[in-house]
Amino acid sequence: MxxxxxxxxxxxxxxxxxxxxxxxxxxxxxxxxxxxxxxxxxxxxxxxxxxxxxxxxxxxxxxxxxxxxxxxxxxxxxxxxxxxxxxxxxxxxxxxxxxxxxxxxxxxxxxxxxxxxxxxxxxxxxxxNCTTILMTLAVWPLHQVKAVKRIVAATYQSASGAGAKAMEEVKTQTSAILQGQSPVAEVLPYPLAFNLFPHNSPMTDVGYCEEELKMVNETRKIFGSQEIRITATCVRVPVLRAHSEAINLEFETPFDPDEARAILSHSPGVKLVEDWQANYFPMPIEASGRDEVLVGRIRQDISHPCGLELWLCGDQIRKGxxxxxxxxxxxxxxxxxxxx
Amino acid sequence: MxxxxxxxxxxxxxxxxxxxxxxxxxxxxxxxxxxxxxxxxxxxxxxxxxxxxxxxxxxxxxxxxxxxxxxxxxxxxxxxxxxxxxxxxxxxxxxxxxxxxxxxxxxxxxxxxxxxxxxxxxxxxxxxNCTTILMTLAVWPLHQVKAVKRIVAATYQSASGAGAKAMEEVKTQTSAILQGQSPVAEVLPYPLAFNLFPHNSPMTDVGYCEEELKMVNETRKIFGSQEIRITATCVRVPVLRAHSEAINLEFETPFDPDEARAILSHSPGVKLVEDWQANYFPMPIEASGRDEVLVGRIRQDISHPCGLELWLCGDQIRKGxxxxxxxxxxxxxxxxxxxx
Structure with a gap:
């Protein structure tokens, strides 16, 4: 045994x-x-x-x-x-x-x-941090092939990031609004039902909230690289438990989206979710309860020859x-x- | 008369x-x-x-x-x-x-x-297009002072962009979920209640949906500049009628956030909403029914010396x-x- x-x-x-x-x-x-x-x-x-x-x-x-x-x-x-x-x-x-x-x-x-x-x-x-874990799973396999120079991230973070009480609060607020009543915010600083707001972690003196600086500093530490430049805008959205992220990557040289797709289709902890004909890509309700981070919408950034755009969703409580x-x-x- | x-x-x-x-x-x-x-x-x-x-x-x-x-x-x-x-x-x-x-x-x-x-x-x-109108209101006044080189945008678009029926559908889906039932999607391709997904406009062969290319091409036409490089990720979120946008701007030379703030505090159609101590910034529920685009979270992009981050919300049906x-x-x- x-x-x-x-x-x-x-x-x-x-x-x-x-x-x-x-x-x-x-x-x-x-x-x-x-x-x-x-x-x-x-x-x-x-x-x-x-x-x-x-x-x-x-x-x-x-x-x-x-x-x-x-x-x-x-x-x-x-x-x-x-x-x-x-x-x-x-x-x-x-x-x-x-x-x-x-x-x-x-x-x-x-x-x-x-x-x-x-x-x-x-x-x-x-x-x-949850947003960091999810992002590193998708970006690391690409970074192994070609070093990432810069990341511009925007997040769509679920209520679960603020705990079970926040999840309940969103449901209660939603129910109140549907019944024509005013939503009450006690756990989160503002009503999240049918609303969203910049992440409510403490603000730092560079104008980034702590959640955003976690994405910057933790990713650098995990990647073992202080050279990667990272900026993030973290936002809470009325989703219950999976986070989503829009990630713009800049490399030294162009990164073929098909190559990125091939790499991410067999990367550990990642599931490629892309049906371009059906406009079907990762969604938080489908990431909820799953182990893998769902990654898709991998495309050449038309604003930068060495840019690559991708989109991901991952269960914040689980893999996050x-x-x-x-x-x-x-x-x-x-x-x-x-x-x- | x-x-x-x-x-x-x-x-x-x-x-x-x-x-x-x-x-x-x-x-x-x-x-x-x-x-x-x-x-x-x-x-x-x-x-x-x-x-x-x-x-x-x-x-x-x-x-x-x-x-x-x-x-x-x-x-x-x-x-x-x-x-x-x-x-x-x-x-x-x-x-x-x-x-x-x-x-x-x-x-x-x-x-x-x-x-x-x-x-x-x-x-x-x-x-x-609504997302374009809202973005140009915030970016144009800055562009007048110092030319914008590149824009990386991520949107948080409300149900109203898909019409009154989509707004009703989100409410109906939300109510169903709160009662333990499965949400039904008929107007939008997937359930939007407590969920979100990449914008459902038709996909183009560059991997951008039409909504994203509208932000690229229409902004260039309105600004009268084909030089501005723009990329966008458009996402539908379970908000009823105001859109939000996380906008990363790159200029030729650094743009002092305080100068940007001063400019946007008296720009037409824009209302500056920033209380850094209270972590209070634009929110779609506060933009709903208002004429102005609410702009805030103006900060130096820590990933780029000439970068500036900002956040905005605007009523999609009204100014949009x-x-x-x-x-x-x-x-x-x-x-x-x-x-x-």
Whole structure:
């Protein structure tokens, strides 16, 4: 019998936490013991795993004893508070928050893109931002053939990026509007139903919100290249759980769209979705619940001889968060990289 | 008493037609006689104008006798069929369809941008595509100061662009989904509720849909510059009636965002909407029903020294169609350019 591992989910009750639970079960992750950790508020509740009701524990210093892998998705503050404790007790922490992503000692990993970066971890591996993960899956295989010089991205981000409560809020707002009432915004800053707005992450002093700078800085770190120039406009749209991105790429020399298509048709984690006759391309409702990032509308940019346009949709909770984290855990096991 | 004019609306019952009627009334357009023209199907119905019920007539050869101005918004086929007839009877046709826009003999006019182009009409003046109108309003004032070299645009287009029926369809689909039913798509090719997809206009052989090429070609014609390089990704989103656009501009030399802000804060047809502290920028629900295009998030593009990013929202039916057409009519009257 192959080895199995003691896993803890920190932030088990959130949108990403429940998806982690589902993925550990459906992917038959080799689990010896599974601990569900959350705030005091959720302690005592249960969540189903392989037909059993698992009790949620309030996280404490003792939670990380006898744990091999911690999958953390409870926000930056919680990760900063507990990651060090878990590492000290011998666990590897795969962290979904932005707390450690730009820390030079912490690898930032998309398993299909830079798996080798995970080898040098010192106990913490960071899971990139959802929009970044989705974009790197489509751009990295092209970047391997011809270096990308510049990326101009515009995103269409679903409510799930702001958590399960935001998803519920959009439904409630939508229902209110359809009944002739005014929508109420409590989780998100403005009504998202039948509306959209620039991403509500904190604004930085260069005029980019944090979400946009994540796409810039995390992509550079994952690609191991500070030369790539990236700009992004991140926008929240009234979609429930998959993000979409319009991506304009500029290379040193022209990139034949047919070659790009051929490359992306067999790239890991990518599914090419293009029916030009039927005007059928990736859509968030079809990306929802899927592992692959759907990529299509690959075309020569008519404004630039070395430009290429593409369009993608990916499940924000799945590949954009939970699945990527589980894949990192699987990679560590496969490569025997758990120790630190 | 100042002069008044005999006006006909061709396609009076559509989303743009009813908006035209509202604008002629609210702007107190100098009307001597108003004729509502539509297909045989709508003939005999009535529409309200200044408290009176006006009878809708089926369009025929005789409809354009004794008419000074025709505001046409019944689609390209109808415009091709009737514009020549109307012009022959002495009317000026302001056409909302794409039928004549790229015809070299037909001026393509945004009154705030290229009013002088209207002077040379030969009976027909074309109203540009909605996304183009909105973009030119924000970009033209900057282009006057420093020539734009390249534009990379991504759009977030509302259901109204596909007409009143598409707006109804999105509401019906949304309601179905909230009740746990499957959405039905009949007007648009795919469900738009809680979803989005690349614009459903016909695909061309360069991989751009017609909507995208309109942004490219019409902007060049309106700006009177074939040098500007433009690329666009057009996307339909589940918003009811205002379009949004993420616009990346490249100039020959750097463009100070503060200078751009100062310019756009007093540009005609533009309202600057920017509260950086509150992360408050243009939103389609706030652009709906307004005359101005809301522009904001003006920032230095960190990926290019001569790049500038901006974000805009504009009412697709109003400034994107009906209002622009009425403004063209007002321009012709003001300048005494009605004769041909």
């Amino acid at each position: 192959s080895k199995s591992y003691r896993v803890a989910i920190l932030g088990a009750t959130g949108a990403v936490g429940t998806e982690l639970l589902e993925l550990l079960e459906s992917r038959n992750f080799p689990i010896a013991d599974l601990k569900l950790l959350a705030s005091q508020r959720s302690a005592g509740k249960t969540l189903k795993f392989k037909g059993e009701n698992l009790l949620i524990e309030a996280v404490s210093d003792r939670s990380f004893e006898n744990v091999d892998i911690v999958l953390a998705s409870a926000g930056g503050g919680t990760s900063k508070r507990w990651a060090g404790v878990a590492v000290e007790k011998g666990a590897v922490v795969i962290d979904n928050s932005s707390a450690f992503r730009m820390n030079q000692e912490v690898p930032l990993v998309v398993p299909e893109v830079n798996p080798q970066a995970a080898a040098s971890h010192k106990g913490i591996i960071a899971n990139p 968060a939970a699945l990527n984290a589980v894949q990192i855990a699987e990679l560590l096991i496969e490569k025997n990289w758990l120790s630190h | 100042s002069k008044s004019y005999r006006v006909a609306i061709l396609g009076a019952t559509g989303a743009v037609g009813t908006e035209l009627l509202e604008l002629l009334e609210s702007r107190n357009f100098p009307i001597a006689d108003l004729k509502l023209l539509a297909s045989q199907r709508s003939a005999g119905k009535t529409l309200k104008f200044k408290g009176e019920n006006l009878l809708i007539e089926a369009v025929s050869d005789r409809s354009f006798e004794n008419v000074d101005i025709v505001l046409a918004s019944a689609g390209g086929g109808t415009s091709k069929r009737w514009a020549g007839v109307a012009v022959e009877k002495g009317a000026v046709v302001i056409d909302n369809s794409s039928a004549f826009r790229m015809n070299q003999e037909v001026p393509l006019v945004v009154p705030e941008v290229n009013p002088q182009a209207a002077a040379s009409h030969k009976g027909i003046i074309a109203n540009p 169609a009906a209002l622009n057409a009425v403004q063209i009519a007002e321009l012709l009257i003001e300048k005494n350019w009605l004769s041909h």
